[in-house]
Amino acid sequence: MKVTVWNENLHEKTHPAVLENYPGGIHGYIANFLKCDDVEVRTATLDDEECGLTNEVLEDTDVLIWWGHMAHDKVPDEIVDRVQKAVLSGMGLIVLHSGHHSKIFRRLMGTTCNLKWRDDTKERIWTIKPNHPITAGVDETFVLEPEEMYGEGFDIPEPDEVIFLGWFNGGEVFRSGCTFTRGHGRIFYFQPGHETNKSFQNENVQKIIKNAVRWACPIKKNIELVCPHFMPLEK
Ligand code: ZN
Numbered sequence: 001m002k003v004t005v006w007n008e009n010l011h012e013k014t015h016p017a018v019l020e021n022y023p024g025g026i027h028g029y030i031a032n033f034l035k036c037d038d039v040e041v042r043t044a045t046l047d048d049e050e051c052g053l054t055n056e057v058l059e060d061t062d063v064l065i066w067w068g069h070m071a072h073d074k075v076p077d078e079i080v081d082r083v084q085k086a087v088l089s090g091m092g093l094i095v096l097h098s099g100h101h102s103k104i105f106r107r108l109m110g111t112t113c114n115l116k117w118r119d120d121t122k123e124r125i126w127t128i129k130p131n132h133p134i135t136a137g138v139d140e141t142f143v144l145e146p147e148e149m150y151g152e153g154f155d156i157p158e159p160d161e162v163i164f165l166g167w168f169n170g171g172e173v174f175r176s177g178c179t180f181t182r183g184h185g186r187i188f189y190f191q192p193g194h195e196t197n198k199s200f201q202n203e204n205v206q207k208i209i210k211n212a213v214r215w216a217c218p219i220k221k222n223i224e225l226v227c228p229h230f231m232p233l234e235k
Pocket of ligand 1: 097098148193194195
């Protein structure tokens with residue numbers, strides 16, 4: 001299985017806490033805990049030519065992970081077109097935390113993906129689909145502290161499945177783990193992962209991302225998206 005971890009890699013350059021939490025940047029840290037015998041991982045960032053997401057890279061990617069926050073608008077539309085096409089053709093996509101406002105997520109959802117937010121809160125996550133492949137081995141409930149509050153209403157279309165619910169100590173609730181299907185591609189949105197917190201170090205969070213990569217991995221990818229055309233009757 002081939003995974004590409006994309007990160008805008010900007011907070012890493014200005015907030016020392018990010019590199020302290022995540023040596024090698026968020027992309028490098030996630031790539032490290034994902035790597036294993038049957039999972040090959042590469043990383044790509046905004047600094048790379050074509051954002052590191054060339055046609056060749058996408059054709060060779062089973063699952064793309066996306067972390068972005070302050071520079072969503074710096075990702076050129078032609079790259080977004082390319083990633084969208086890859087998802088519709090079967091590539092899996094995992095969108096983390098502030099990636100909810102990325103161009104690619106909003107494009108695939110077709111809505112604003114707006115939400116409520118506040119910094120530095122305590123979050124309790126509940127696993128509400130214990131028989132789902134993404135929740136395998138994940139605790140029924142676990143706490144992330146501090147984590148950023150993301151609250152409802154979350155302006156997304158109705159998900160295929162809501163598999164995690166988040167509760168915050170301000171009383172807010174959130175659909176913290178949601179799945180979608182677009183074309184032939186599977187999409188998972190997961191809310192934790194603010195850059196100055198340590199949620200990606202959490203064992204449950206790592207298990208969820210590892211499970212999500214396997215769940216989103218296509219049986220067949222690069223499926224040709226043909227226009228409907230006239231088919232003559234068989235004689
Ligand atoms: Zn954040």
